[in-house]
Amino acid sequence: MRASACTCRRAAASSKSAKERQPDTLTATLSRPDRAAIGSDQAVLGGEFGEGIDLPGTRLIGTFIATLGMPQVNPVNEQLRARMDALYGAGFDYTYLIPGLRKVVQAAGRVIRTERDRGVVHLLDDRFARAEVRALLPAWWRIEGARSGDV
Numbered sequence: 001m002r003a004s005a006c007t008c009r010r011a012a013a014s015s016k017s018a019k020e021r022q023p024d025t026l027t028a029t030l031s032r033p034d035r036a037a038i039g040s041d042q043a044v045l046g047g048e049f050g051e052g053i054d055l056p057g058t059r060l061i062g063t064f065i066a067t068l069g070m071p072q073v074n075p076v077n078e079q080l081r082a083r084m085d086a087l088y089g090a091g092f093d094y095t096y097l098i099p100g101l102r103k104v105v106q107a108a109g110r111v112i113r114t115e116r117d118r119g120v121v122h123l124l125d126d127r128f129a130r131a132e133v134r135a136l137l138p139a140w141w142r143i144e145g146a147r148s149g150d151v
Contacts, residue, residue, distance in 0.1 A: 062120040063111050068127055070100035101136050108141075 071077055077095055085091025104123075111119035123143070127133055134143060 069103035
């Protein structure tokens with residue numbers, strides 16, 4: 001996943017009232033044939049911009065992922081974590097870490113859609129350098145710049 005330049009040109013905001021309208025408007029704007037590579041957009045992991053649009057080729061060549069995307073801590077998730085911990089001994093991983101990293105991989109998939117696509121995915125959270133987190137990311141990702149000892 002590599003690109004020569006990355007330029008951030010717009011921040012995509014979403015709200016519940018505009019859920020259906022905004023992705024279509026954003027996709028239409030970015031898909032114009034006269035539009036050059038946009039570089040990078042901002043979206044929320046798991047939101048409609050992170051999952052529901054297709055920007056092939058050079059329409060999207062980079063993204064910044066700021067967190068592990070883990071679900072919020074709440075009584076329901078804590079109950080699930082406790083049950084998974086009792087059954088498998090890895091309640092945190094099954095309840096929080098794995099679902100969060102699934103969102104991360106989904107967001108990276110906006111950049112790299114086919115074997116011909118090229119781009120950069122910047123993983124900003126220091127926790128991406130941890131061995132236990134990296135082990136859950138796709139093996140073909142070339143993660144550069146951080147080592148688990150740096151965290």
